Amino acid sequence: MKKNNIVLVGGGSTWTPGILKAMTTHLDEFALNRIVLYDINEKRQEVIGEFAKILFKEEAPEVEIVYTTDKEVAYKDVDFVFCQMRTGGFDMREKDEKIPLSLGVIGQETCGPGGFAYGLRSIRDMEEMVKDVRRLSPDAWILNYTNPAAIVALALDKLFPKEDKILNICDQPVNLLRSFASLIDLDVNKFEPVYFGLNHFGWFTHIYDETGKDRAPEIKEIILNGGFRPVDAEQRDQSWLETYAMVEDMLIDFPDYLPNTYLQYYLYPEYKLSKLDPEWTRTDEVRIGREQKVFEECRRIVENGTARDSKVVHNDAHGDMMVEVAASIANNLRKTFVVMVRNDGIVSNLPDDSMVEVAASLGANGPAPYAVGEIGTFYKGLIENQYAFERLTVKAYMEGSYTKALQALTLNRTVVDAKKARKVLDALIEANKEYWPELK
CATH class of the missing domain: 3.40.50.720 (NAD(P)-binding Rossmann-like Domain)
Known part of the structure; x- marks a missing residue:
């Protein structure tokens, strides 16, 4: 070797x-x-x-x-x-x-x-x-x-x-899979996950075990009846325990799939804002x-x-x-991991140039992603909005564009309001003068 x-x-x-x-x-x-x-x-x-x-x-x-x-x-x-x-x-x-x-x-x-x-x-x-x-x-x-x-x-x-x-x-997908595995007392390496979305913005649709059985319904039921904690809870700060606990809320409202924990900021922005302390983050x-x-x-x-x-x-x-x-x-082990790749039809009704996060076999020639196919209207709408934010952010950097930066923040579900977006953008420009390109 x-x-x-x-x-x-x-x-x-x-x-x-x-x-x-x-x-x-x-x-x-x-x-x-x-x-x-x-x-x-x-x-x-x-x-x-x-x-x-x-x-x-x-x-x-x-x-x-x-x-x-x-x-x-x-x-x-x-x-x-x-x-x-x-x-x-x-x-x-x-x-x-x-x-x-x-x-x-x-x-x-x-x-x-x-x-x-x-x-x-x-x-x-x-x-x-x-x-x-x-x-x-x-x-x-x-x-x-x-x-x-x-x-x-x-x-x-x-x-x-x-x-x-x-x-x-x-x-984070690995952290979640380890925590799911602990709920059903199964080795995480036995899982074969199906996942789609963008980074920090995705869902597990299926989690198959070594027999081919989908364990996602069982995992969802356990979370809905008893809540959710990370497998390494004793090593986590309080904010992370609260983050994992929100998976139960997301499943109550949107029971189709097991969500990435970061979705809480986009699905419940007003609630999350009320729980955050501006003086202690x-x-x-x-x-x-x-x-x-x-x-x-x-x-x-x-x-x-x-x-x-x-x-x-x-x-x-x-x-x-x-x-x-x-x-x-x-x-060249070709093990399965959740990675980011150019879409190119993996999720058939999302833009080809988006960088999706999906399961893939990983070997000497890089990732071979597993096809996801078409996703539902709710998930497509959320992802397209988030992708537009990401794309405009990258364009703002490459073009030095204040307008595209403002568009990006206005689109983001944690902001939405254009007047707030402008105030935040102007404050961040001042704070990042040493690091950002000039935005005109």
Whole structure:
């Protein structure tokens, strides 16, 4: 089995230790030669990088570990790029959430105006990253987890239309499948899901087990009778528990399919707005929770010289997914994953150039998506509205168009009102002057 060279972009992220731990537990299916952690924040990168050296010295000493802030080092001669960058860091995420809330609109990291702002920041850095990777490692696979994935995926498809080695993925479908599996005491790897939508905007229509039986009706019944919690509830912040609980509400109103949790912001914008605190958002929760906990633990591991006793650093759904996706490509395993691909008739009554999120077999030649066919009027209407928002957002970036940016926000179901959209847009332009193209 070939030993792969990996670069993890956003190597100073709190998600990195989990991905690294997953790599150590999947070496039998995804062999490694070198891992490079790359981040522009030297202080964050050093903490995670030193942790990585200890982890691999104990669990896989044959793997070379490098951490750097030099992209010429990072992207040279790699087989896979794992990308999870956050342009602007937590300071800008806080503005994404709090500026819209201060103006009476939902503030959320990837949905609505927050996702719009984050998307316009992410596109520039993602475009630069792809060009740098292609210059230094022409044949590398780029596995992108950078948010907001829907906008980023669409932008990359427009910027690099001939690229066939960029794959955009999200762990929320996997998180949901793991939680569904726990409800019926079944191994999640036995599931064969049928899923359609856009990223953070989709539904499971069927979830087949290894016998071919559709378990979705049973899962829906359990949720409707007893609510819904994530399988890793004890590790989640309160906001995530509330997010999963909303699946029951969505099933009561729209019982056809099992929804992605993010749909709550689009289906119940007024209710969700009433539950959000403009002074205390997810960013604050993460800063005093996951952010603090992971960095304290990594510093403790570096100080003690061992990671063997850590109960904080473990491979989670995010880490496992990233490594399993890479393994399926590297070894042509053709396992099924929910991924983002150009529609091209997969959902027959949606635009061909939309980037849909669907189940696909994943092998050495990339994804082979499973056809969905025609979807119902309600779902088609919701998706077309959301796709129009995403498309106009990308056009606003590429054309530097204030009008298209205003159109995008006005269309978004979390905003709707054009006067609110203009106020939010103007405030976000002021906050993002260092990151956005000039909108005229």
